[in-house]
Amino acid sequence: MSRIVVVGASAAGLTAAEALRREGYGGRLTLVGDEPHLPYDRPPLSKQVLRGSWTPDRTALRRADHLDGLGARWLLGRTAAGLDAAARTVTLVDGEVLGYDGLVVATGVTPRSLPRGHELAGVHVLRTLDDALALREGLLTAASVVIVGAGFLGSEAAAVATELGADVTLVDPLAAPMIRQLGPLVGDMAARLHTGHGVRVRTRTGVRRLAGEDGRVVGVVLDDGSHVPADLVLVAIGSTPSVGWLTGSGLALGDGVECDELCRAAPGVVAAGDVASWHHPGLGRLRVEHRMNATEQGTAAALTLLGGGRPFAPVPYFWTDQYDVKIQAYGLTGQEATFRVVAGDPAEGRFAGLYGRAGRVVGALGWNMPREARTLRRHVTETTPWPQVMTPAGG
Ligand SMILES: Cc1cc2nc3c(=O)[nH]c(=O)nc-3n(C[C@H](O)[C@H](O)[C@H](O)COP(=O)(O)OP(=O)(O)OC[C@H]3O[C@@H](n4cnc5c(N)ncnc54)[C@H](O)[C@@H]3O)c2cc1C
Numbered sequence: 001m002s003r004i005v006v007v008g009a010s011a012a013g014l015t016a017a018e019a020l021r022r023e024g025y026g027g028r029l030t031l032v033g034d035e036p037h038l039p040y041d042r043p044p045l046s047k048q049v050l051r052g053s054w055t056p057d058r059t060a061l062r063r064a065d066h067l068d069g070l071g072a073r074w075l076l077g078r079t080a081a082g083l084d085a086a087a088r089t090v091t092l093v094d095g096e097v098l099g100y101d102g103l104v105v106a107t108g109v110t111p112r113s114l115p116r117g118h119e120l121a122g123v124h125v126l127r128t129l130d131d132a133l134a135l136r137e138g139l140l141t142a143a144s145v146v147i148v149g150a151g152f153l154g155s156e157a158a159a160v161a162t163e164l165g166a167d168v169t170l171v172d173p174l175a176a177p178m179i180r181q182l183g184p185l186v187g188d189m190a191a192r193l194h195t196g197h198g199v200r201v202r203t204r205t206g207v208r209r210l211a212g213e214d215g216r217v218v219g220v221v222l223d224d225g226s227h228v229p230a231d232l233v234l235v236a237i238g239s240t241p242s243v244g245w246l247t248g249s250g251l252a253l254g255d256g257v258e259c260d261e262l263c264r265a266a267p268g269v270v271a272a273g274d275v276a277s278w279h280h281p282g283l284g285r286l287r288v289e290h291r292m293n294a295t296e297q298g299t300a301a302a303l304t305l306l307g308g309g310r311p312f313a314p315v316p317y318f319w320t321d322q323y324d325v326k327i328q329a330y331g332l333t334g335q336e337a338t339f340r341v342v343a344g345d346p347a348e349g350r351f352a353g354l355y356g357r358a359g360r361v362v363g364a365l366g367w368n369m370p371r372e373a374r375t376l377r378r379h380v381t382e383t384t385p386w387p388q389v390m391t392p393a394g395g
Pocket of ligand 1: 010012041043044045046081106109128272273274275292294319321
C-alpha cells in the first residue's frame with residue numbers, strides 16, 4: 001500500500017493518520033478536510049469556547065510541529081464530492097482526483113435543520129468552531145434564547161446561555177432532557193437541574209415553525225400554538241451522517257457508512273468516528289457520536305487498512321458538563337434500559353448507577369461521581385447478570 005487518503009480531517013481522521021504512521025506506513029498520506037482549520041476538538045465548543053473561558057486556539061488537537069511530523073499532504077478547505085470505489089479514486093469539488101490504495105472515511109455528521117424558518121438571521125446550529133464563535137457572539141447580546149432540542153448539545157448550550165445571562169427556554173418533544181440517551185430518572189434530574197437555574201423547560205412539545213420579521217427570528221411557534229419570543233434560536237435536533245458525497249459510490253449507506261466488525265466498508269475502504277456504522281461484536285450494529293469513539297475507531301480502522309485489524313468492540317463512553325454537574329456514561333444507557341442507583345443519592349446531587357437490559361448490565365453512569373462510574377464500568381465489560389447487581393451482598 002503506497003497511497004492512503006483520509007477524508008475528514010478531525011478527531012477520527014487525524015487519529016487514523018497517526019496510527020498509520022505509528023504502525024510503520026511510509027507511503028503517501030493525504031488528509032482532506034472541508035473546514036479551513038487544522039484539526040480541533042469539538043467538546044469544548046459547547047462548553048469552554050461558548051462560555052468564553054477558552055480562546056479558540058486552545059481547541060487545537062495537536063501542535064503544528066507534530067502535524068508536520070506526520071509527513072502528510074493536508075488539503076484543508078477542500079471538499080470531497082465523490083468516490084469511485086471500483087476505480088479507487090476520490091474526486092474533490094474543485095475537480096482534483098486523488099487515487100488511493102487505502103481510504104479512511106471520517107466525515108462525521110451534519111446538524112439537522114428545521115424545515116421552516118431555519119434561514120432566518122439569529123438561527124444557529126453548533127457543530128464547528130465557526131458555529132461556536134457565531135453562537136457566542138449572538139448570545140452576548142441576546143436577551144431571550146430558545147434552544148430547540150434537549151439532547152446533550154442543547155442541554156449544554158442551555159447551561160452556558162443561562163450562565164451568560166440570557167433568558168432561556170429549552171424545548172423538546174420528549175418527556176425530559178436527555179431522556180433518549182440516559183433514561184427517565186436521569187432525564188428528570190436534568191429537568192430539575194435546568195429549571196433550578198432558571199431555564200424554562202418545555203417538554204412534550206415540538207416546534208411548528210420559527211417566526212421571523214424582516215428576515216430575523218423573533219420567536220418559536222410550538223406545536224400547541226403557543227409563541228415563545230426569542231432573539232436567538234439554537235437548533236440542536238441531532239445530526240445525520242455526512243455521506244452525501246458517497247452517493248453512488250457502491251458503499252452501503254444506511255445510518256452512516258455500513259462497516260463490518262473490522263470497520264471495513266469495501267475492499268481498501270474503512271470508516272471511523274461519527275460517520276461509521278459498524279457491527280460491534282457484543283452490541284450489534286452501532287453508530288456512536290462520542291469523542292472517545294472517534295479516537296479509538298480511527299486507530300482500529302487504520303490497523304484494518306494495514307492488514308492487522310481486530311474486531312472493534314469498545315465500551316462506548318460519553319461525558320457531558322452542565323453547570324456544576326459532570327456526567328459520565330459507559331455502555332448503552334438509553335431509555336430502553338432500566339436504570340438503578342447503586343451509590344450516592346440523587347437528592348444530594350451525587351449518584352452512580354447501572355443500566356440493565358435483557359437480564360444483563362449494559363451501562364453505567366455517574367452524576368458528579370466519576371470514580372464510582374469508572375468502577376461500575378467493569379459490570380458493563382463483564383456483562384454482569386442484572387439480578388446479581390440488584391441483590392445486596394448477602395441478600
Ligand atoms: C459542540 C459539540 C460538543 C460535543 N461534546 C461532546 C462531549 O462532551 N463528549 C463527547 O463524548 N462527545 C462530544 N461531542 C461529539 C464529538 O465531538 C464527536 O463525536 C467527534 O468530533 C467525532 O469526530 P469525527 O472525526 O468522527 O467527526 P467530526 O469531528 O465531525 O469531523 C469530520 C470532519 O469531516 C469534514 N467533512 C465532512 N464532509 C466532508 C467532505 N465531503 N469532504 C471533506 N471533509 C468533510 C467535516 O467538516 C469535519 O471537519 C461533541 C460534539 C459537538 C459538535
